[in-house]
Amino acid sequence: MKPLAVHLWPGSTPAPQDGLFAILIRTGGPTAAQRDAARHAIRLAAREALAMVLGVPLDDIAIESASGTPPRILLAGRASSIGCSFSHDASCALAAFNLQGPIGADLMQVQDIPDWQAVTRDYLGPTALAALLAAADRPHAFTQAWTQREAALKCHAQQISEWQADLPGTSIPLALPVPGLLGHIHIGDRSA
Template sequence: MKSLAVHMWLGPTPAPQDGLFAILIHTDGGPHRDAARRQLRLAAREVLAAVLHVPPDDIGIVSRPGEAPSVVLAGAPTVIGISFSHDERYSLAAINLQGRIGADIQLVQDIPDWQAVARDYLGPAVAAALQATPAAERPAAFTQAWTQREAALKCHAQQLSEWQGDLPGQAISLILPVAGLTGHLYIGDNNA
């Protein structure tokens, strides 16, 4: 799978593709980031309950510092991976019924110091590809590369740091229902 369509929630229950699905919610934005987080976690529990055909109260989401969030079902740990991302007025929850996942969304924007950021955080191959990209297409290409890297780091429960190399796994681009919003999922190699 190279891409995954994301739909707004509340809406029809998503049909997992290869165990993956994601929802996007509209949030109030602004300084109420905690409210957006609570709203997204509630939506994630609702959609996961609908997919698994269990009551929403049976779904728990556990967060511990330095670890990716995890899903518990009726109080028991599961292999289900979950990842969250927020950008201005939208929040995304991505779920992998079969293991680890990372997700990131971002509105496309022109970054004035994109060359230094790409070199320092995205690696030499991406920096060179961005250099060769026509200027009009560069903001979208940069944002796509950035969300792919952030999703990979989240999948591996790593913080943003200067480039240290590729991480094992697979990137999946998101098809989002909001113009100018781009994003990626990253699923980990369960053998890594």
């Protein structure tokens, strides 16, 4: 599947691509208060964007979440099948939606990780390690592999852990409007 274009928010109504869309907001810095403000801001922006896409009043949309579980979208107080996932980087926050079911999302600034080989071996697996050993731009390739894995884990409501088998579903790269920021979404395989 082609990369999913991410809309900078606030902005025009996102046009879902196969039931998928994502928005990005710019946030503050690394302090705890700024992170809390960013979490609140992306949830409000997510509700605004979803209300525009669905053509419903903002007050009809709520986002519930509990530690260790994916966020749930409520429409007029009732659970819906719309999937939602959030990801934060130091300067941006992302909300991704699947109007047809589960979704996981992750984004990360490209960076050179000093112990990339150990991290890749332990968390991304042998196929990723072989690809990164051959990569011309290893920091970029590592960031792509990491966000792909994190998005898959979020889609399946799993925490990061040492490497296990690939997870079913489809990973889709994000076309982000911020240079040096990479990300993926992952949608579940409906036949799995």
